[in-house]
Amino acid sequence: MGYVAVKGGADAIYNSRELIEFYRLKDASTPLEIKEIKSQLRLAIDKIIGEGGLYAPEYAAIALKQAEGDLFEAAFIIRAFRTTLQRRFYSERINTREMFVKRKISASFREIPGGQILGPTRDYTQRILDTAKAFETIDDVKLFIDKFKKQSNNKQSEPIQEYEKIIDQLKKEGLLKSVDFKEDRTILDITREAIKFPAPRSARLQMMARSETGGLMAMGYSSMRGFGTIHPTVGELRYGSIPIRLKDPSGKIRYVGKIEVTEAEMISDALEVEKKESPKYMVGYGLCFGQNDTKAICMGMLDVSMRSKDQSLPANDQEFVLFHTEGIESMGFTNHLKLPHYVTFQSSLSNMRDAVERKSEKKEMLTKELTEG
Amino acid sequence: MNEIDYVLCECALSALQELVEILEKECQIEIVKTPTICMTMIEAEDSVELQPFYLGEALTTESELIVDGKIGYGICLGDEPVRSYCIAFVDAYLKKEGRNTMVLLNFIREHNKIIEEERQEEHAYIMRTKVDFKLMEQE
Numbered sequence: 001m002g003y004v005a006v007k008g009g010a011d012a013i014y015n016s017r018e019l020i021e022f023y024r025l026k027d028a029s030t031p032l033e034i035k036e037i038k039s040q041l042r043l044a045i046d047k048i049i050g051e052g053g054l055y056a057p058e059y060a061a062i063a064l065k066q067a068e069g070d071l072f073e074a075a076f077i078i079r080a081f082r083t084t085l086q087r088r089f090y091s092e093r094i095n096t097r098e099m100f101v102k103r104k105i106s107a108s109f110r111e112i113p114g115g116q117i118l119g120p121t122r123d124y125t126q127r128i129l130d131t132a133k134a135f136e137t138i139d140d141v142k143l144f145i146d147k148f149k150k151q152s153n154n155k156q157s158e159p160i161q162e163y164e165k166i167i168d169q170l171k172k173e174g175l176l177k178s179v180d181f182k183e184d185r186t187i188l189d190i191t192r193e194a195i196k197f198p199a200p201r202s203a204r205l206q207m208m209a210r211s212e213t214g215g216l217m218a219m220g221y222s223s224m225r226g227f228g229t230i231h232p233t234v235g236e237l238r239y240g241s242i243p244i245r246l247k248d249p250s251g252k253i254r255y256v257g258k259i260e261v262t263e264a265e266m267i268s269d270a271l272e273v274e275k276k277e278s279p280k281y282m283v284g285y286g287l288c289f290g291q292n293d294t295k296a297i298c299m300g301m302l303d304v305s306m307r308s309k310d311q312s313l314p315a316n317d318q319e320f321v322l323f324h325t326e327g328i329e330s331m332g333f334t335n336h337l338k339l340p341h342y343v344t345f346q347s348s349l350s351n352m353r354d355a356v357e358r359k360s361e362k363k364e365m366l367t368k369e370l371t372e373g
Numbered sequence: 374m375n376e377i378d379y380v381l382c383e384c385a386l387s388a389l390q391e392l393v394e395i396l397e398k399e400c401q402i403e404i405v406k407t408p409t410i411c412m413t414m415i416e417a418e419d420s421v422e423l424q425p426f427y428l429g430e431a432l433t434t435e436s437e438l439i440v441d442g443k444i445g446y447g448i449c450l451g452d453e454p455v456r457s458y459c460i461a462f463v464d465a466y467l468k469k470e471g472r473n474t475m476v477l478l479n480f481i482r483e484h485n486k487i488i489e490e491e492r493q494e495e496h497a498y499i500m501r502t503k504v505d506f507k508l509m510e511q512e
Contacts, residue, residue, distance in 0.1 A: 049429075054412070056432035058452060088411040088435060089448070093418055093425060100492065102499050110506055118502040148498070157497035167421055179422045187425045189414070202426035205419065209428050243379075244431065246413055248446040248464075255378040256413070257450030259431060265420060285419040289429055303419075 006340070024068050037061040046260070046290025047071050051327050052078025053191070053210040055259050055289050072212070072331045079328050092245045092253060096238070096263050096287070097162055103239040103291075106166055108267055112236065114163035119239060120291070166236045167265050167283055177270040177280040183307075197319045204306055204322060208299040209288050212327025219315050219325060220298035223305050228315030230305045232268035235283060239263075239291045263287050266300030282307075377467075377481055381460045382449050384484040392480050393459040396466060396473065397440075405444070406437035408454035440465035 025031075038045055038061040048060035052075040060078055067073035103119025106112045118124075170176050184200040195203050208216060223230045241258040248254050264286035269279070286299030301315075308316040315321060324330060381389060412430040419426070434457040436447045445465025447457040466472055 053429045054432060055415070055429060056451070059432065082412065082430060085410060085412045085432075087414055087430065089413040089433060091413055091415045091431075093416045094428070096417075096420060100496075102495075103502075116504040116506075117499060118504060119499055120502075149494075152494070152497045152501060157493065157500050160492060160496045165420065171421070176421065185424060187416075187427070189427050191427075201419075201424050205417075205424070205426040206428070209426075244413070244415065244450060246448065248448055249437075250444075250446065254446075254448060255382060256433065256448050257382050257431075259415070259450070261428075263420070283421040285421065285424075287417055287419075287428060 032065050034058060034061045037064055043291060044071060046292055047213060048074045048078055050289040050292060050295065051075035051210055051212055054078050054082040072327060076328050089246045094242050096242055099238060099240040099242050101163060101238055101240040106236050107234040109166060112166055170281060175281050177282045199318055204318060207322045208302060211325040213292060213295045215325030215327060216298040216302065217294050219321050220301040223301060223315035228305050228313045229308060230268055230301055232266040232284060232301055232304060234297060235265040235267040237264050237293060260290050261287055262292050262296040264296035264300040266304065268304045380481045380484045380488065381463060383488045386456055388484065389459045390455055393462050397462060400440050403439040405439055408434050408436040408457040410434050410452050436461045438462055438465050441469045443468035
């Protein structure tokens with residue numbers, strides 16, 4: 001079965017693009033400002049930059065506006081945009097211990113170095129719809145900001161510092177599984193080289209860092225519900241900004257700005273420990289752009305599960321996890337079903353009609369034989 | 374030098390532009406590369422086993438200038454053509470003879486203070502969310 005090219009839809013396609021713009025704008029009283037989208041839809045922007053694989057909050061805000069709020073489409077636009085840019089630099093390896101911490105919690109220990117800092121979170125809200133938001137005015141915004149700032153200024157603040165990590169403590173006590181140097185530790189770039197399975201850990205982490213949050217969550221959740229072997233605890237979850245440095249063309253290391261990231265260290269029982277060894281913990285690692293607790297936690301969980309030798313469970317199977325959580329690919333393939341499949345379907349229809357005809361002929365013959373017999 | 378780059382990347386753009394406009398009056402400038410957007414691949418590592426991996430790319434602007442015969446590179450995250458130009462200018466300016474280091478250093482000192490105050494202010498907001506655990510019987 002070959003493909004047959006058809007044409008004739010150009011006008012309809014053009015008009016459809018015009019129509020979607022019309023639907024985007026027909027009831028608009030004010031065009032959405034990029035600055036406002038970026039600041040007021042912060043968490044949506046964080047998802048787009050993460051899944052788009054490009055840290056560019058302003059461009060993500062444009063994509064979100066263009067896509068009428070569809071995060072998949074916006075991430076797709078960003079992923080497409082990045083292909084038009086040249087990669088000119090590689091950063092120096094980032095050090096998350098340098099983070100300007102905005103959130104830092106642990107579910108494993110109550111007392112952690114520097115204390116538990118909830119930061120900006122909706123974790124402890126009742127999810128009651130705040131209908132007052134419908135009538136929010138600029139005066140309300142100013143009033144809230146002024147009040148908030150005044151409250152803070154009244155308190156003596158602790159100096160900014162870098163904090164020790166929970167895992168450092170476990171490491172010191174010898175409770176963490178030692179590094180398996182037999183494991184493939186090469187650094188692969190999945191944007192330049194096609195991934196093959198089993199994939200090195202670097203490729204798995206890179207793929208998960210730009211996976212779709214919902215997909216990662218489904219896989220992580222499946223593991224906890226029994227379709228996997230992992231049910232870890234959050235050792236530490238941090239969100240904040242980290243400095244980026246790189247070598248300029250003269251070879252000098254330069255500070256070029258900061259990015260926001262969420263980091264999760266997930267503590268789990270070590271999957272396979274040598275018989276003579278005492279029990280150990282294993283830490284799964286999650287790191288992604290922006291503030292996205294769910295993504296970092298699930299990434300850390302799946303980092304552990306994909307290291308299991310038992311690949312029969314969905315959340316342990318590298319190919320299953322990585323290919324099906326890749327939002328752009330999944331969305332692209334799913335949505336291709338909407339595109340014309342006339343020839344394929346006509347062929348299926350023709351086979352179906354033939355089969356039905358054969359069946360009814362056979363039935364007729366059988367009835368005839370029975371009546372005549 | 375790192376502190377200079379830090380301030381140039383983080384300070385208010387209008388102030389930086391104003392500074393460069395003053396300094397560039399006395400210089401011969403040749404633009405080698407106009408501010409252009411490109412990408413930087415961010416290299417990360419797992420905090421436990423120190424496994425390196427690529428986190429993703431960041432939008433970057435780069436430019437290249439020659440100021441009185443000295444080359445300067447301006448690189449910063451985001452789509453920031455003006456900032457990139459200014460950083461390249463300062464990078465080159467600092468290498469040239471007869472530079473007005475005092476004006477520049479005063480700018481860096483002043484803006485570093487502003488940036489640090491803003492950071493400290495944000496930190497104070499954040500620290501209000503620090504959990505103060507009390508045992509139930511202490512209530």
